[in-house]
Amino acid sequence: MVTKCNEAFTEMSGFSSSAIQNSQLSEKLVLAEDANYDSLDDLFNCALRYEDGVFCDAKLFNQFHYAVSVKLHCVYQGCDIFALYFSVSENKSIDPITKLPNGWALISRVNYLLENNRIALKNMVLLVLEADNFSAINFRYDYMVGDQYLTLLGERLQSLLKSFGFVIRFSNAKYAILIEDNEDLPEPVLRKRIELICQNLCFALTKPIVISEQLAISKSFSIGVSSPGYQYHCYHSMQIAAETEKQKAKKYSINNYFIASPEPKEDFLRHKLIIESLPQAMSEEIIEVHYQPQYDMKTKVLVGLEALSRWTDATLGIIRPDIFIAITEDIGLHFEFDLWVFEKVCKQATLWQKQGLNVPRIAINISFKTMEMTTFIERIRDILLVTSCPTHFIELEVTETASINNSKMLSENMLQVKALGMHIAVDDFGTGYSSLSLIRTFHKSIDKLKLDRSLVDKVCHTELDKNFIKHIIELGKILDVSVLAEGVETKQQLDLLIELGCDYAQGYYFSKALPLTEVIDLIEHDTSLV
Numbered sequence: 001m002v003t004k005c006n007e008a009f010t011e012m013s014g015f016s017s018s019a020i021q022n023s024q025l026s027e028k029l030v031l032a033e034d035a036n037y038d039s040l041d042d043l044f045n046c047a048l049r050y051e052d053g054v055f056c057d058a059k060l061f062n063q064f065h066y067a068v069s070v071k072l073h074c075v076y077q078g079c080d081i082f083a084l085y086f087s088v089s090e091n092k093s094i095d096p097i098t099k100l101p102n103g104w105a106l107i108s109r110v111n112y113l114l115e116n117n118r119i120a121l122k123n124m125v126l127l128v129l130e131a132d133n134f135s136a137i138n139f140r141y142d143y144m145v146g147d148q149y150l151t152l153l154g155e156r157l158q159s160l161l162k163s164f165g166f167v168i169r170f171s172n173a174k175y176a177i178l179i180e181d182n183e184d185l186p187e188p189v190l191r192k193r194i195e196l197i198c199q200n201l202c203f204a205l206t207k208p209i210v211i212s213e214q215l216a217i218s219k220s221f222s223i224g225v226s227s228p229g230y231q232y233h234c235y236h237s238m239q240i241a242a243e244t245e246k247q248k249a250k251k252y253s254i255n256n257y258f259i260a261s262p263e264p265k266e267d268f269l270r271h272k273l274i275i276e277s278l279p280q281a282m283s284e285e286i287i288e289v290h291y292q293p294q295y296d297m298k299t300k301v302l303v304g305l306e307a308l309s310r311w312t313d314a315t316l317g318i319i320r321p322d323i324f325i326a327i328t329e330d331i332g333l334h335f336e337f338d339l340w341v342f343e344k345v346c347k348q349a350t351l352w353q354k355q356g357l358n359v360p361r362i363a364i365n366i367s368f369k370t371m372e373m374t375t376f377i378e379r380i381r382d383i384l385l386v387t388s389c390p391t392h393f394i395e396l397e398v399t400e401t402a403s404i405n406n407s408k409m410l411s412e413n414m415l416q417v418k419a420l421g422m423h424i425a426v427d428d429f430g431t432g433y434s435s436l437s438l439i440r441t442f443h444k445s446i447d448k449l450k451l452d453r454s455l456v457d458k459v460c461h462t463e464l465d466k467n468f469i470k471h472i473i474e475l476g477k478i479l480d481v482s483v484l485a486e487g488v489e490t491k492q493q494l495d496l497l498i499e500l501g502c503d504y505a506q507g508y509y510f511s512k513a514l515p516l517t518e519v520i521d522l523i524e525h526d527t528s529l530v
Contacts, residue, residue, distance in 0.1 A: 453487025
């Protein structure tokens with residue numbers, strides 16, 4: 001029977017003093033499966049056999065369901081009363097820097113509350129809080145100062161919120177607070193309480209964190225909150241909701257908070273799942289290459305194909321190319337992804353040639369970030385060698401999805417691409433201020449300009465749009481490069497583009513991007529439009 005316990009024990013066990021006192025300790029703590037004792041009573045009996053006390057190693061499970069390695073020291077005090085001293089030697093639920101509970105402890109706490117029917121998810125609210133641009137502290141001062149900041153921030157959050165909720169540190173400068181509504185408040189009342197907590201947090205966090213007499217650091221904070229009173233189907237959905245709202249708050253660079261609406265947003269989760277699934281989709285060739293035909297405006301003859309990636313995931317459904325291609329750049333996978341597509345197209349072009357098909361030139365999208373890589377030429381040479389693909393079949397469409405960081409390397413690589421016998425086109429031309437500067441710098445390496453579909457879509461609307469495209473086409477003639485119009489969807493657009501002197505076109509007026517079986521049929525039987 002437990003007669004008393006200190007605060008450290010209640011912190012470790014997760015129970016209050018009143019819940020521990022006058023109870024059997026074996027009802028509260030459980031031995032881990034790999035322990036050297038059959039039961040907690042066996043562990044105690046082993047310690048009790050030694051009058052002066054003995055240390056016994058054990059792993060205990062508390063209410064959070066995580067193992068805590070402890071040493072037990074049992075001291076006889078007379079009248080069958082023993083003092084038990086637990087020395088924690090390992091606790092994976094504690095953040096080593098701030099000494100706060102970590103994400104593991106948070107999930108364990110939620111699971112305990114749910115499994116023991118203490119409260120439902122609708123009675124829990126999760127706040128996710130992050131210091132904006134925290135890495136600047138480490139870079140400006142040093143990592144020791146960064147760790148001090150994190151510790152002091154954790155202490156401030158605990159002093160502000162310990163009476164309201166369970167404070168933990170996730171990672172870097174990201175913390176979370178689990179607020180438990182044990183009163184089962186009506187949703188409007190709970191929401192109002194959460195708003196007040198967030199407002200007080202925003203106000204309290206305007207005060208700088210004082211590292212020393214010479215250094216005080218001020219930071220803005222972004223706070224995302226799950227929907228108060230909403231019954232999420234699992235804790236993970238609640239966390240995603242709070243994370244999504246925190247991302248919205250980060251756009252403002254001031255102490256700000258957003259509370260999720262009752263309808264959960266899946267964008268954040270979907271983005272994370274796409275990132276996780278992308279490497280496997282490449283390795284298992286779940287991402288397919290489709291081909292959209294390109295035609296000569298005057299002769300209506302098929303002159304090229306553009307290779308376009310298409311991804312349909314069994315769980316996520318159709319994932320738009322602009323989404324997953326942007327993600328490849330965000331996570332640094334653009335180089336490998338672009339080369340993966342390049343290799344697939346080279347293999348296909350070589351196979352078509354062996355089959356005796358009249359293979360048109362195939363355009364492959366490559367971002368400037370990929371083409372400016374130092375090993376780019378070496379990698380594509382290796383692919384061309386392995387696939388035996390004739391280079392005159394290949395056109396690289398450089399897409400300006402990111403700013404140019406190494407223009408010297410980019411220029412050298414573009415010249416070497418030309419030396420290898422491949423063509424270069426500039427995709428989405430006319431949509432950015434940098435396009436003209438880019439053409440002026442690299443015009444000797446460029447063979448084609450591709451008019452962006454947003455320009456083509458408006459060409460028949462006003463005289464201004466018509467003249468805008470007309471001048472781009474004239475620029476192409478000055479630079480001695482051809483011009484291809486993307487996104488041609490109507491005969492009216494086609495006729496006007498022909499009148500303006502555009503060379504080539506592609507778009508739904510001719511054909512959508514075709515899967516492999518259909519494009520083979522196109523090459524075999526339909527090389528021109530009637």
